[in-house]
Amino acid sequence: MSEVRSSKLKFKGDKVKKKRKREDGEGSSKRRRGDEEDQDPETWVQPDQASEIRGPTFIFHPSDPSPICVNFDSTRNRIMLHPLDKDQTEETKDRPLVERIPTEVSQVWVTTRVAGSPTINLRTGVGEGKFLSCDQHGLVSADREARGPQEEWTPVVLEDGMVAFMNNYEKYLGVDEVAGGQLQLRGDSENVGFAERFFVKVQSQYKREAHEEEKKKEGKLTNPSMDEASTNKTFQAWGAGKSVVSGVDKKELKRARKEGRLAETLLDKRAKLKSDRFC
Structure with missing residues (x-):
């Protein structure tokens, strides 16, 4: 058999670049981190850990037959599960589900957290800013302007990159089918199954902000050298800055x-x- 040669033109004196293979995942993670730093600050990305869930947040679920996102209807003052397929265009119809991004302000929640706390608060991005809450019976609503224990959620990033939200009663947020085939949010699931797994996206600048905070914490924990x-x-x-x-x-x-x-x-x-x- 004849040897297959590259069709790329080479000139005399050109240096041959050797490709290096990495056996571990460190190189790929560093490249991914570098790519994220070069991204537009408002690019929507998936969080790798719970501390990165902050700022504008897009929450959607791979329901069948149509995936849905968690919306807030400020006109009716209630949470709505909006079918994402309604927002598809010719350009986006073949886009994988994980690459979906919000198309309306009502699809965006604002995530805030107390420094050092694993819990977060999810506030509506439209209207007067109501907090997502869940009572002891598992009823989920967004009609409170003040935050308390029922407005606290603990995000858990799963192995596949999806996120589960645990409430103050150690129950999980999930999608539940009610009479008439309609879907609604419930907060009384004991375990994490298909209904309790959500895709979450945040903006790149806030994910980068979480990394910077981690670096500062690591710097504080190291023992400073004595000069x-x-x-x-x-x-x-x-006096005049005299040093003894x-x-x-x-x-x-x-x-x-x-x-x-x-x-x-x-x-x-x-x-x-x-x-x-x-x-």
Whole structure:
């Protein structure tokens, strides 16, 4: 058999680029993270973890025969499950379900959270801003302007990237069929099944914001290196920014740092130096 050659033109002196294969998923995750950083801030993306669910949020469900999204009808002041197929055009009819994006403001919820808390609040993006709530009987509504325990939800990102929402009573939000074949939201499911799995999309800028917060937390947890000159300047400098750096007390400073009393030791040294200066 004759050898198949590449049809790409090559010129004398061109360097041959070798392709490198990565055996782990680290390279692909880094490339994906880099692609997300280059995206438009308002691009709709799927969250990889619960902390990334924030800001404008699009929630939809792969119902059959038509997928639905969670809407809020500000005219009737109620939650509506809107068929997404009604919004399809010739351009989007062949688009995979996971690539759907909101087409109306009523399809967007605003996710807020208290810093450090795993729970979130979902507020309507239209009207007066009502919070999605669920009572002890599993009745889901959006008619409250203040948030409380019944307005708290804990998002759980599943292995396939879909999301389940657990309420304050440790029950899950789900799609339920009622009389007449209509669909409505309920919040009384004990387990996560097909009805309790939702696709969630957020805007790229808020996902990136979550990553930046994580980096800051990791930086706070690491032990800072002790720079004697800069540390002494912070705790001992006075007047025109004069800094007194000790050459004989390094052992004492290192021991104080290990024992967690570095600031106290430096302040004592500052007081002693001031008293020696004015005596």
